[in-house]
Amino acid sequence: MIRFAIFIIMILLLLPNITYGIQRFPPPEFETGHELPVPTVPFPRSDFLEYTDVVVLLVTLILASYIALKKRTRKGLLFLGIFSLIYFGFWRKGCICPIGAIQNISLALFNKSYIAPITAIAFFILPLAFTLFFGRTFCASVCPLGAIQDIFVIRPIKVPYWLENSLGLLPYLYLGAGVLFSATGSAFIICEYDPFVSFFRRSGRASILILGACFLLIGMFVGRPYCRFLCPYSVLLRLMSLASKWHVRITPSECIKCRLCEDSCPFGAIRKPTQEKPKDKTLGKKAFTLAILIMPLLIVVGAYLGVRSGTTLSHVNPKVRLAERVWLEDNSKVGDTTDASVAFRGSGRAKEELYSEVIKINERFAKASGIFGGFMGLVISAKMIQLFIRRKRLDYEADRSQCVSCGRCFAYCPVVKSKDLDHE
Amino acid sequence: MKEEKEKLTKRDFIKDGIRGLCLLGMGGLLGSLVNRARASDLVWQLDPYKCVQCGKCADNCVLEVSAVKCVHIFSLCGYCRLCTGYFNPQPNALNTAAENQLCPLGAIKRTYVEDPYYEYTIDEPLCIGCGKCVKGCYSFGNGSLFLQVRHDRCLNCNDCSIARGCPSGAYRRIPANSPYLFKGVEQKA
Numbered sequence: 001m002i003r004f005a006i007f008i009i010m011i012l013l014l015l016p017n018i019t020y021g022i023q024r025f026p027p028p029e030f031e032t033g034h035e036l037p038v039p040t041v042p043f044p045r046s047d048f049l050e051y052t053d054v055v056v057l058l059v060t061l062i063l064a065s066y067i068a069l070k071k072r073t074r075k076g077l078l079f080l081g082i083f084s085l086i087y088f089g090f091w092r093k094g095c096i097c098p099i100g101a102i103q104n105i106s107l108a109l110f111n112k113s114y115i116a117p118i119t120a121i122a123f124f125i126l127p128l129a130f131t132l133f134f135g136r137t138f139c140a141s142v143c144p145l146g147a148i149q150d151i152f153v154i155r156p157i158k159v160p161y162w163l164e165n166s167l168g169l170l171p172y173l174y175l176g177a178g179v180l181f182s183a184t185g186s187a188f189i190i191c192e193y194d195p196f197v198s199f200f201r202r203s204g205r206a207s208i209l210i211l212g213a214c215f216l217l218i219g220m221f222v223g224r225p226y227c228r229f230l231c232p233y234s235v236l237l238r239l240m241s242l243a244s245k246w247h248v249r250i251t252p253s254e255c256i257k258c259r260l261c262e263d264s265c266p267f268g269a270i271r272k273p274t275q276e277k278p279k280d281k282t283l284g285k286k287a288f289t290l291a292i293l294i295m296p297l298l299i300v301v302g303a304y305l306g307v308r309s310g311t312t313l314s315h316v317n318p319k320v321r322l323a324e325r326v327w328l329e330d331n332s333k334v335g336d337t338t339d340a341s342v343a344f345r346g347s348g349r350a351k352e353e354l355y356s357e358v359i360k361i362n363e364r365f366a367k368a369s370g371i372f373g374g375f376m377g378l379v380i381s382a383k384m385i386q387l388f389i390r391r392k393r394l395d396y397e398a399d400r401s402q403c404v405s406c407g408r409c410f411a412y413c414p415v416v417k418s419k420d421l422d423h424e
Numbered sequence: 425m426k427e428e429k430e431k432l433t434k435r436d437f438i439k440d441g442i443r444g445l446c447l448l449g450m451g452g453l454l455g456s457l458v459n460r461a462r463a464s465d466l467v468w469q470l471d472p473y474k475c476v477q478c479g480k481c482a483d484n485c486v487l488e489v490s491a492v493k494c495v496h497i498f499s500l501c502g503y504c505r506l507c508t509g510y511f512n513p514q515p516n517a518l519n520t521a522a523e524n525q526l527c528p529l530g531a532i533k534r535t536y537v538e539d540p541y542y543e544y545t546i547d548e549p550l551c552i553g554c555g556k557c558v559k560g561c562y563s564f565g566n567g568s569l570f571l572q573v574r575h576d577r578c579l580n581c582n583d584c585s586i587a588r589g590c591p592s593g594a595y596r597r598i599p600a601n602s603p604y605l606f607k608g609v610e611q612k613a
Contacts, residue, residue, distance in 0.1 A: 023566055025502025032538045036498040037545065042576035044467045044600050093579050100582045108457055114597075117465045121457050125450060132446055188583035201579065203488050243442040318593065339591035343476040347592065 053092060054122045060084055060142045061126060064405075065134040067141075068248050074407040081141035081150055089144035094200035098123045098138070099145065099233040100191045102175070103182035110183035127233075131240040135247040139227060139237065139404035145196050149224045150406060152216050156223040156266030164268055165383065167229040172379045175232035176372045184364055186317035190232055223266035227404060238401035248398055248405040252417035255395030261412040262396070269402035270409065274393045288388040291381060298377035306373020310366035317365075323358040326351060466597040468584040469605050472570035474594035477559035481571055482552050484586040491578040492553035492571050492586065494531075494546050500568035500608045503541035509561030509569045510534055510544055526556050548574070567607065575603050 060080060067076040088097065096104075101124040108116035127138035139146045159167075178190040191197070195212040198204030218225050227234055241247070250261050250270065261270060314320045318340070325341045328334045330351075344354070398409070470481070470492070481492035506518055510532050515524035520534050531550035535543045546569075553571055561569040573586075587595030598605065 023500070024564070025504055025566055027499060027501065027566075028503050028541050030538060030541065034537050034541075034543075037543075039495050039497060039606070040548075041604055042574055044465070044575035044578065044580060044603050047464055047600065050465050095580060095582050104582065105453075105457065115460055115462050116457055118458065118461050118463055119465060121454065121461055125454055129447075129450060132443055132450075187588070191581065191583035192585075192588070198486075201486055204486050205585075240446060243439055243446060245439075245443060339476070339478045339480075343478070343592035346476060347474070 050117075050119045053088075053096075054119055054126075056087060057123060057126055057142065060087075061130045061138060064137040064141045065130060068137045068405045068407055069134055069246055072252060072407065072410050074410055077141045077405075077407045078150075081147035084142050085144045085147035085151075087144075088142075089148065089196075089200040094144060094194070094197040095191075096120055096123055097144065098127050099143075099231060100188065100194070102232060102236075103178055103188045103190055106179045106183045107185060111185055114185075128236055128240050131237050131244060133245045135241045135244045135400065135405050136234075136237050136403065137248075137405045139234070140406050143227075144200065145194075145231070146224065146227055146404065148196055148199065149216070149219045149226060152219045153223045153266050154220040157221050158263070159222060159268055161268075164228070165387070169379065169383065170229050171232055171235045173376065174230055175235045176375050178232050180313070180368050180372045181316050184314075184317060184361065184368055186314075186320075189316075195226060224404065228267060228402070241400050241403070244400065247400055248403060248407070250396055250398060250409045251413045251415045252410075253415055255397075256415060257396065258414060259396075260414060261409045264409045264412040265398075265403075266408065267402060267404060267406075269399045269404070271393060271397050271399050273395055274390065284388055284390065288385065291384040291388055295378070295381040295385070298381040299374045300377070301373075302377025302380075303370045303374035306376075307366050307370040309373075310369040311362060313369050314362050314365035317361055319354070320358050320361055323354050326354065462599065465580075465600040467573070467575060467580050467600045467603045468578065468587055468595055469573050469598045469603060470571060470586075470590070470594045471596065471605050472567075472572070472594075472607050474592050475555070475558070475571055476592045476594075477555040477562060477571075478591055479554050479556070480589050480591070481586050482554040484589040485553075486579065486581060486585050487577065489577075490553040490586070491573055491575075493548055493551040493574045493577075494553065494555070494557055494569055495572045495604075495606070496544060496546050497568050497570075497606055497608050498543070500566050501544065502566050502568075503537060503543060504565065505540045505542055507534070507542065507544055507561070508564035509557040511560075526560050528552075528554065528556065532557060544569075570607055572604055572606070 060083070063080055064077065067073060067080060088094070096119060101120045104114075104116045104120040105124050107114045127142065130138060141147060141150075174190070178188075181187045181189050193208070193211070195208065195215045198209045198212055215226055222228075257273060262272065264270065315324070322340050322344055325334075325338055326344060329337060329341055482490050485491055508526075510526060511518065511524050512526045517524065522530060525532070529550045529552055531547045531552075533545045533547055535545065537543050555571050558569050558571055561567055584595060
């Protein structure tokens with residue numbers, strides 16, 4: 001409020017100079033008493049409707065969790081997914097979504113000048129909180145991006161474990177980059193390269209439309225490619241899901257290891273029971289220790305590489321690009337000008353001011369991309385450690401971090417629910 | 425079997441702890457954000473004083489016809505007979521013939537008020553937000569024509585693609601309850 005008041009006062013102070021500066025022709029005084037028309041001010045969507053979106057999100061999350069965990073019907077999840085696709089996708093045109101809200105949150109956390117709207121915060125937090133209790137039911141049938149891909153799963157092939165695991169690093173990279181660029185106020189890349197939002201709006205850049213079509217095409221054979229190998233929000237959901245209180249189970253009561261569900265998951269999230277004993281325990285233990293030992297090394301290397309690439313990464317920031325352009329033009333390294341440099345020179349701002357601002361941005365980038373690099377090092381080494389952890393599994397189970405609770409496996413389990421064995 | 429159960433409860437205990445920590449973290453995040461959150465949403469708007477009339481608003485919007493359109497503040501207008509926002513630089517005659525008009529869509533209506541004053545009104549459904557008239561008015565006139573994001577059309581994308589391509593950085597997020605940056609309006613108030 002105070003900020004707004006200051007803004008108004010600033011405008012009031014500035015305005016006379018500016019307006020009179022361009023008031024070349026005085027407004028006429030009409031003899032006929034002509035009334036000046038007033039321009040219309042159509043208002044944006046009301047706050048009430050924005051809050052309605054949050055309520056719809058909450059209701060669909062509750063429904064999805066209920067259907068996945070209690071009702072256990074694939075059909076219900078499918079219909080709810082189609083509803084979400086229509087509401088959050090085609091009706092709300094894909095904005096705002098929890099995936100994109102990551103950037104609003106990080107911008108709000110690192111930039112004091114940006115204050116996040118409550119709707120953005122709610123969209124970010126609610127699915128995480130639900131996942132912490134019920135697993136990734138958000139992915140099952142609330143996320144419009146998940147829903148559109150889920151419909152396109154036609155003939156899924158099995159992605160080899162090593163490929164799945166290594167491609168699984170991409171979401172971490174995307175999340176890190178998304179946070180880095182939004183925290184420095186440079187760009188919202190997660191929104192910029194959202195492959196499906198053009199479908200939701202039924203207009204957009206040709207490149208993104210083609211990208212979206214490619215994702216859907218691949219999605220026919222590799223189930224949910226965006227969710228599994230790119231979605232930055234899935235990183236957070238995976239971690240939450242690992243600690244979730246309840247989770248979708250393949251069997252309604254007790255697994256009889258009939259193997260019928262083995263190939264039912266199009267997303268490769270079903271884990272077989274472990275073999276009785278691994279062949280050589282010492283080798284695994286050695287590798288495990290080694291993986292833990294090189295963790296600090298990987299983090300340091302990542303951080304070093306991050307700091308080194310900070311200057312390159314900072315070119316995503318438009319101010320950095322502008323400053324470089326202005327410098328190049330001043331030192332006659334380039335012959336022409338750009339719209340941005342002409343606009344800057346026309347604005348009357350001092351070059352030194354821009355340069356010093358950009359130096360500050362660069363410093364922030366060095367720090368932030370150092371953290372980003374360290375984070376990637378941590379992720380890679382954690383993935384390596386995870387490879388050597390053998391957990392005993394007696395039944396066929398859904399991998400908590402990978403399972404999107406779509407409910408396809410329910411129908412494959414021949415075990416009928418009995419009242420006595422209802423609870424875990 | 426008993427050992428198995430004990431192990432399981434141990435694991436559950438750890439899981440409960442992690443879940444508690446996650447909830448605590450989320451609560452902390454929520455607290456720190458909501459503490460200074462705004463109840464009202466934010467919308468994109470362009471500052472007419474920073475606009476350089478480059479014409480990118482017309483092309484960069486995700487909508488087929490841009491959400492940015494020309495707005496006319498009549499109280500700033502000089503009601504000129506020779507309007508440099510309406511006529512092309514070398515008009516054959518000062519009349520409403522199409523060849524004299526600057527607007528490629530013919531979206532400005534010119535009506536006679538009284539001698540020597542003419543009123544210029546934007547036919548909004550026709551306007552594509554190219555800013556040609558804005559440039560003409562700004563360069564030689566009062567600058568009473570300028571571009572604004574029209575919020576009945578704007579989808580309010582989280583990442584505005586016009587803002588991304590704006591060369592002068594004229595776009596910013598402003599509160600949805602006062603979604604316009606009109607020239608001269610504050611002065612009148």
